[in-house]
Amino acid sequence: MTRHYKLLVGLVALIALLYVGRSVLIPLSFALLIACILYPVCQWLEARKFSPLAAIALSISILVIALGGLVSLLFWQIAGFASEWSRLQFKLNDAWKQFSEWLVNTTHITLEEQQNWLSSMQSNYGKEVLPLIKTTAGNLSVFVVMLILIPIIAALILYERKRLVRVVQAMFPAIPAADLRAILNDTITAYYQFIKGMLVVYLCVGILNSVGLLLLGVPHAILFGFIAAVLTFIPYIGIMIGASLPIVVSWITFDSIYYPMGVVAIFTFVQYLEANVIFPWAVSSKLNLNTLMTIVAILVGGALWGSSGMILFVPFLGILKLVADRMPDWAPLSLLLSGTVKPHTK
Numbered sequence: 001m002t003r004h005y006k007l008l009v010g011l012v013a014l015i016a017l018l019y020v021g022r023s024v025l026i027p028l029s030f031a032l033l034i035a036c037i038l039y040p041v042c043q044w045l046e047a048r049k050f051s052p053l054a055a056i057a058l059s060i061s062i063l064v065i066a067l068g069g070l071v072s073l074l075f076w077q078i079a080g081f082a083s084e085w086s087r088l089q090f091k092l093n094d095a096w097k098q099f100s101e102w103l104v105n106t107t108h109i110t111l112e113e114q115q116n117w118l119s120s121m122q123s124n125y126g127k128e129v130l131p132l133i134k135t136t137a138g139n140l141s142v143f144v145v146m147l148i149l150i151p152i153i154a155a156l157i158l159y160e161r162k163r164l165v166r167v168v169q170a171m172f173p174a175i176p177a178a179d180l181r182a183i184l185n186d187t188i189t190a191y192y193q194f195i196k197g198m199l200v201v202y203l204c205v206g207i208l209n210s211v212g213l214l215l216l217g218v219p220h221a222i223l224f225g226f227i228a229a230v231l232t233f234i235p236y237i238g239i240m241i242g243a244s245l246p247i248v249v250s251w252i253t254f255d256s257i258y259y260p261m262g263v264v265a266i267f268t269f270v271q272y273l274e275a276n277v278i279f280p281w282a283v284s285s286k287l288n289l290n291t292l293m294t295i296v297a298i299l300v301g302g303a304l305w306g307s308s309g310m311i312l313f314v315p316f317l318g319i320l321k322l323v324a325d326r327m328p329d330w331a332p333l334s335l336l337l338s339g340t341v342k343p344h345t346k
Contacts, residue, residue, distance in 0.1 A: 031153035197283035212266035
């Protein structure tokens with residue numbers, strides 16, 4: 001069996017393992033990510049006479065408070081949308097009447113035919129509501145359980161970190177202990193750089209959103225722009241939730257369909273820039289990853305793990321590069337992943 005054939009078989013096996021085991025590997029990966037981010041905080045607290053348990057508890061509490069703030073923003077968006085629902089419904093009914101009249105005058109579809117079509121749609125939709133509710137409830141319950149378990153797993157990883165380091169050393173005896181510790185330290189640093197890159201992404205997206213809304217004349221443009229930027233943490237759905245409130249406000253304020261369409265156009269354009277330009281540039285520059293390979297990692301992560309993979313596979317790629325930088329036999333891989341060409345080091 002040739003070396004290249006073994007490599008291909010191993011790659012196929014890894015992809016299969018990642019896909020089949022995604023329900024277990026995704027929460028473990030998020031927990032490991034959180035643990036690596038909080039590790040320097042725990043070290044800083046322990047250096048100031050905090051016990052390990054107290055340091056971990058305080059670090060996790062800070063994380064929970066931050067997530068609580070994000071969830072509060074989400075519910076604030078939903079509440080703002082719900083408070084405008086009656087006026088929005090009136091406008092939707094008015095828009096439908098105008099569209100119905102246009103259909104009658106232009107396509108000669110009678111009001112009776114339109115009503116029959118709507119009744120058929122409502123009947124078909126009613127049959128799909130129950131399965132949709134069941135699926136949504138199931139996904140929501142899994143999400144809530146993961147939201148509770150992931151911080152707990154992260155806390156346990158932090159508490160058992162010394163034991164886990166010894167396990168890793170035993171698993172890779174061929175790698176010198178000094179090199180292994182350097183890889184672990186570089187990994188934690190890379191995660192920090194990843195978070196910094198994400199903050200740059202939020203800042204750029206918030207500024208672009210705000211400028212676009214200001215040019216359009218939407219009230220509270222800066223507030224709406226940065227709320228939508230923060231909610232881009234939730235792939236695809238986040239930007240839609242973030243855009244909902246400025247769409248409603250622009251429609252009610254200007255009483256014209258063109259302003260909501262303008263908001264949609266602005267957010268669509270900014271989302272395109274964020275996914276294809278800003279995110280690869282900001283995150284890749286922090287992890288010193290090649291932009292092309294970062295995009296590939298996002299696509300592969302999305303294919304294997306969905307939205308979670310789009311978030312997690314970029315730091316995974318950073319870890320792979322860190323290992324390749326220190327393995328002489330992996331010099332071609334290190335060169336492929338590097339954003340800038342550097343001499344290969346052992």
